[in-house]
Amino acid sequence: MYTTPDLVERGGANAYLRGCASRSALDLLANKWVCLVVGALSPGPMRFGALRRRLDGITQKMLTRTLRDLERAGVVERTVYPTTPPQVEYALTPLGESLCGLMDSILGWAEEHMEEVEAARARYDERVSLPVDPLPRDAPARR
Incomplete structure (x- = not known):
């Protein structure tokens, strides 16, 4: 597997390649x-x-894991304040802030197209639930 500097020498990162760090x-x-x-x-x-209340449906375990993953990736910064009990606050880093436009676009797309996606899913589910008609015995074989 190549490191990022190795990939740059070879023309850059390519997420379609299995070993690419991207x-x-x-x-x-x-x-x-x-x-x-x-x-x-x-x-x-x-x-x-406050984050947990904002993100309806997320479990404490999943929020903790997600925040740790984001902190490890340099997207979120965790600040602990020396109070009793300790207060912990999460904020986006500059790297995390660079993701806001992309994430807003993804959320906007999901909200804008949710009815189309649901209708397509319903059509698909109806189609796959229908019984499959076997080919007549005298039908030519497909190749």
């Missing part, structure tokens, strides 16, 4: 909770409880 960044961004956390943090820092 795939790990793509894996991170492909998570729906990542998209929603980045969107929720885009106006400014938030505490864990």
Whole structure:
């Protein structure tokens, strides 16, 4: 597997290649909770409880894991304030802020096209639930 500098020498990163390091960044961004956390943090820092209330349906475990993944990737910064009990706040880093436009576009697309997607799913589900008619015995074989 090549490192990023090796890939640059060979013409740059290519996420379509199995060994490309850019795939790990793509894996991170492909998570729906990542998209929603980045969107929720885009106006400014938030505490864990406020984030959890904002992200309806996320479990504490999933939010914790998502925030740790984002912190590890340099997208989110975690600040602990020396209070009793300690207060923890999460904020986007400059790298995380660079994702806001992309995530807004993805969320906007999902909201704009949700009815079309649901209608397509319903048509598909109806089509695959129909019994398959076998070919007549005298039908020519397809190649």
